[in-house]
Amino acid sequence: MGALEPFDHGITAPQGFRASGVHCGIKRARKDLALLYTPHLASAAAVFTSNAVKAAPILLAQQRLQDGVLKGVVINSGNANALTGPRGLLDAELMASRAARTLGEHPATFIPASTGVIGRPLPMRNLIFGISVAAAKLAQTREAATHAARAILTTDTVPKEVAGRVKLRDGTTVTFGGMAKGSGMIAPQLRGLHATTLGFVTTDAAVPRETLQAMLERAADATFNMVSVDGDQSTNDLVVVLANGQAGNAPEAADGRFEAALTEALAVLARKIAQDGEGATKLLEVEVQGAEDLDQARRAARAVVSSNLVKAALFGRDPNFGRIAAALGYSGCRLAPDRITLRLVASGGSVLLVRHGEPRAYSGTAAYRRAHELLRAKEIRIVADLGVGASSATAWGCDLSYEYVRINAEYTT
Amino acid sequence: MGALEPFDHGITAPQGFRASGVHCGIKRARKDLALLYTPHLASAAAVFTSNAVKAAPILLAQQRLQDGVLKGVVINSGNANALTGPRGLLDAELMASRAARTLGEHPATFIPASTGVIGRPLPMRNLIFGISVAAAKLAQTREAATHAARAILTTDTVPKEVAGRVKLRDGTTVTFGGMAKGSGMIAPQLRGLHATTLGFVTTDAAVPRETLQAMLERAADATFNMVSVDGDQSTNDLVVVLANGQAGNAPEAADGRFEAALTEALAVLARKIAQDGEGATKLLEVEVQGAEDLDQARRAARAVVSSNLVKAALFGRDPNFGRIAAALGYSGCRLAPDRITLRLVASGGSVLLVRHGEPRAYSGTAAYRRAHELLRAKEIRIVADLGVGASSATAWGCDLSYEYVRINAEYTT
Numbered sequence: 001m002g003a004l005e006p007f008d009h010g011i012t013a014p015q016g017f018r019a020s021g022v023h024c025g026i027k028r029a030r031k032d033l034a035l036l037y038t039p040h041l042a043s044a045a046a047v048f049t050s051n052a053v054k055a056a057p058i059l060l061a062q063q064r065l066q067d068g069v070l071k072g073v074v075i076n077s078g079n080a081n082a083l084t085g086p087r088g089l090l091d092a093e094l095m096a097s098r099a100a101r102t103l104g105e106h107p108a109t110f111i112p113a114s115t116g117v118i119g120r121p122l123p124m125r126n127l128i129f130g131i132s133v134a135a136a137k138l139a140q141t142r143e144a145a146t147h148a149a150r151a152i153l154t155t156d157t158v159p160k161e162v163a164g165r166v167k168l169r170d171g172t173t174v175t176f177g178g179m180a181k182g183s184g185m186i187a188p189q190l191r192g193l194h195a196t197t198l199g200f201v202t203t204d205a206a207v208p209r210e211t212l213q214a215m216l217e218r219a220a221d222a223t224f225n226m227v228s229v230d231g232d233q234s235t236n237d238l239v240v241v242l243a244n245g246q247a248g249n250a251p252e253a254a255d256g257r258f259e260a261a262l263t264e265a266l267a268v269l270a271r272k273i274a275q276d277g278e279g280a281t282k283l284l285e286v287e288v289q290g291a292e293d294l295d296q297a298r299r300a301a302r303a304v305v306s307s308n309l310v311k312a313a314l315f316g317r318d319p320n321f322g323r324i325a326a327a328l329g330y331s332g333c334r335l336a337p338d339r340i341t342l343r344l345v346a347s348g349g350s351v352l353l354v355r356h357g358e359p360r361a362y363s364g365t366a367a368y369r370r371a372h373e374l375l376r377a378k379e380i381r382i383v384a385d386l387g388v389g390a391s392s393a394t395a396w397g398c399d400l401s402y403e404y405v406r407i408n409a410e411y412t413t
Numbered sequence: 414m415g416a417l418e419p420f421d422h423g424i425t426a427p428q429g430f431r432a433s434g435v436h437c438g439i440k441r442a443r444k445d446l447a448l449l450y451t452p453h454l455a456s457a458a459a460v461f462t463s464n465a466v467k468a469a470p471i472l473l474a475q476q477r478l479q480d481g482v483l484k485g486v487v488i489n490s491g492n493a494n495a496l497t498g499p500r501g502l503l504d505a506e507l508m509a510s511r512a513a514r515t516l517g518e519h520p521a522t523f524i525p526a527s528t529g530v531i532g533r534p535l536p537m538r539n540l541i542f543g544i545s546v547a548a549a550k551l552a553q554t555r556e557a558a559t560h561a562a563r564a565i566l567t568t569d570t571v572p573k574e575v576a577g578r579v580k581l582r583d584g585t586t587v588t589f590g591g592m593a594k595g596s597g598m599i600a601p602q603l604r605g606l607h608a609t610t611l612g613f614v615t616t617d618a619a620v621p622r623e624t625l626q627a628m629l630e631r632a633a634d635a636t637f638n639m640v641s642v643d644g645d646q647s648t649n650d651l652v653v654v655l656a657n658g659q660a661g662n663a664p665e666a667a668d669g670r671f672e673a674a675l676t677e678a679l680a681v682l683a684r685k686i687a688q689d690g691e692g693a694t695k696l697l698e699v700e701v702q703g704a705e706d707l708d709q710a711r712r713a714a715r716a717v718v719s720s721n722l723v724k725a726a727l728f729g730r731d732p733n734f735g736r737i738a739a740a741l742g743y744s745g746c747r748l749a750p751d752r753i754t755l756r757l758v759a760s761g762g763s764v765l766l767v768r769h770g771e772p773r774a775y776s777g778t779a780a781y782r783r784a785h786e787l788l789r790a791k792e793i794r795i796v797a798d799l800g801v802g803a804s805s806a807t808a809w810g811c812d813l814s815y816e817y818v819r820i821n822a823e824y825t826t
Binding site for chain 2: 316
């Protein structure tokens with residue numbers, strides 16, 4: 001961390017990006033349609049769900065992004081337009097082309113994105129009406145960014161935004177903006193192109209398309225693909241980055257420092273998604289150190305944040321090192337039980353749970369009571385040192401609460 | 414199904430097997446120590462957890478089973494003897510040798526098995542005292558079988574037993590008995606030797622050791638490895654089969670019919686484990702048909718029973734075909750969304766949820782209301798036809814309830 005200089009703003013922070021968010025009647029009362037637009041043709045990079053059941057907007061976006069340039073995205077919540085057959089594809093196409101045409105742009109310069117219930121046709125009348133309203137409300141203001149960020153939410157409880165600046169090698173300062181949604185049906189899935197939720201990042205930097213795509217893939221692997229709320233991978237996941245070049249930097253100056261800032265922007269959004277996981281009362285951050293290689297470190301960290309037993313223990317404020325060790329054990333990463341060291345960090349304090357395979361904090365011990373106290377915090381960090389190598393990785397998740405069950409037992413098809 | 418002729422009995426049903434179950438003080442009040450013994454040296458086959466963090470009794474059993482013969486197993490619940498270092502190994506060895514010596518047998522003819530909390534040393538005084546009591550109570554009665562089946566439970570609510578007969582090719586009738594435990598920390602993990610809970614099967618058939626091992630591995634893949642309660646794989650999983658030869662069959666007569674009966678016995682136990690999953694209110698059986706090959710059929714079936722979202726929907730009686738389709742989609746098996754057909758079967762009735770990719774039962778439809786009604790049943794079957802091949806597989810799981818969260822938030826290290 002440190003490349004991105006953050007400030008309070010959202011998706012419209014960079015020059016030349018406008019957004020809006022409105023209610024068009026897909027949901028009962030809350031905003032359900034967002035528009036994102038730049039009049040300057042932007043380099044576009046994207047990663048998609050690797051689920052074999054892909055929603056119609058994903059299929060269309062994959063096709064349109066082959067050109068690597070876009071002017072906008074139209075996003076609805078409340079209906080995923082998934083498992084909707086040929087009609088779903090036509091609807092996705094109409095949704096994007098209507099947004100483009102309303103703004104006087106070529107249909108191929110817009111992509112659609114959808115999130116919500118699966119298996120129901122999009123209510124196209126509402127959408128078409130909504131698009132005209134959203135187009136009329138497009139603005140570059142701070143408020144417009146939040147309206148858009150709110151309009152893409154489903155079971156999320158708070159909008160998720162990010163903004164920051166970074167100075168490039170050629171002296172140009174470029175700006176990032178972003179918004180994301182994701183609360184349930186969230187799990188990392190590392191196969192080819194992939195993503196785990198909806199994420200949108202804008203920047204006024206000039207970046208060649210191929211460079212941007214490569215950077216996004218690496219950044220998504222380290223951020224969005226390290227988030228797990230429930231282990232379920234969606235049919236609609238999508239992360240898109242638009243770079244419209246308005247900052248006027250030399251394209252070759254968008255190098256390592258730019259990538260670091262992009263990764264930070266995505267990390268901020270990823271962390272916010274984990275924190276707002278369905279029913280979550282706590283954010284869980286797991287850092288695995290001392291793994292044999294990066295892939296193994298990531299596997300191990302993801303296994304711990306994805307474990308239902310670890311998540312339920314966290315909800316119950318139980319520093320259950322046995323479940324953490326078991327999750328590391330089945331993650332598929334190489335380890336030696338007698339080298340594992342586990343530390344719990346929260347609220348500025350820390351407790352050693354296991355040292356070189358030897359439990360320190362079983363119930364009845366002072367360490368257990370101290371850990372139980374630390375677990376009152378809203379942000380919990382577990383540091384797992386495997387002691388077999390030099391690679392590390394961080395994953396984000398949340399606890400498993402009664403509320404998660406309630407939300408998902410009541411949410412209907 | 415059909416090879417095994419079932420009858421009401423347990424682990425002591427076959428000739429020459431004795432068992433007992435006692436309370437020795439590892440748990441506060443309930444039985445916590447079981448002994449299983451045959452005075453006739455038995456062919457022994459076993460599959461073990463593939464978790465890299467293996468409990469001490471697993472490490473010892475793996476070593477002892479290289480010979481392929483055993484006379485008994487000593488099993489404690491309440492303490493897993495996992496993450497207990499060199500002391501844990503010595504304790505596991507002492508536990509097994511004490512059981513063997515008490516019965517006048519060679520120490521190498523017994524293996525230990527443990528289940529319970531991780532990271533605490535076994536209370537050896539209680540265990541040693543308990544073993545002498547358990548040895549004195551060994552019996553071949555129906556009651557003794559249930560005492561043993563009760564003594565191996567942790568958060569399970571009911572003992573899990575099976576018994577049945579099968580007539581072999583040479584005219585001999587051989588008998589099977591079995592018991593299992595498993596409620597939480599249950600997930601299939603298909604890598605080399607593996608298992609997903611504690612399972613013990615006895616038979617008075619004569620079976621060559623290598624044949625028995627090969628049969629057990631195939632049977633476990635089709636049964637215990639198709640059960641998921643929470644996706645967490647334990648450090649202590651073990652399934653053992655003992656064949657003491659007392660039925661007097663020709664060893665070569667223990668062929669396909671014998672294997673079918675063994676598989677059925679394990680399937681009965683596997684189903685009981687899923688049904689008694691932590692907090693479960695419903696059994697979920699998922700049959701995938703029309704997959705490209707057996708491995709893909711199994712992956713797909715396991716993905717559906719393991720999905721938190723599907724499990725929570727089941728708890729809420731929501732026939733959420735979208736979540737089922739999404740789980741099939743991320744299972745890694747080949748499929749075409751427009752070929753998927755999903756049917757819900759319960760209480761003798763059935764509803765088509767999706768036909769060739771087209772949803773039939775979204776909310777508001779008569780099909781939805783009918784499915785919602787059928788979901789009152791305690792045993793729910795989902796039949797998913799992928800329509801891309803001819804392979805099928807069945808997996809077992811349960812719903813995700815408030816009670817699962819309560820149990821695992823309160824259960825302590």
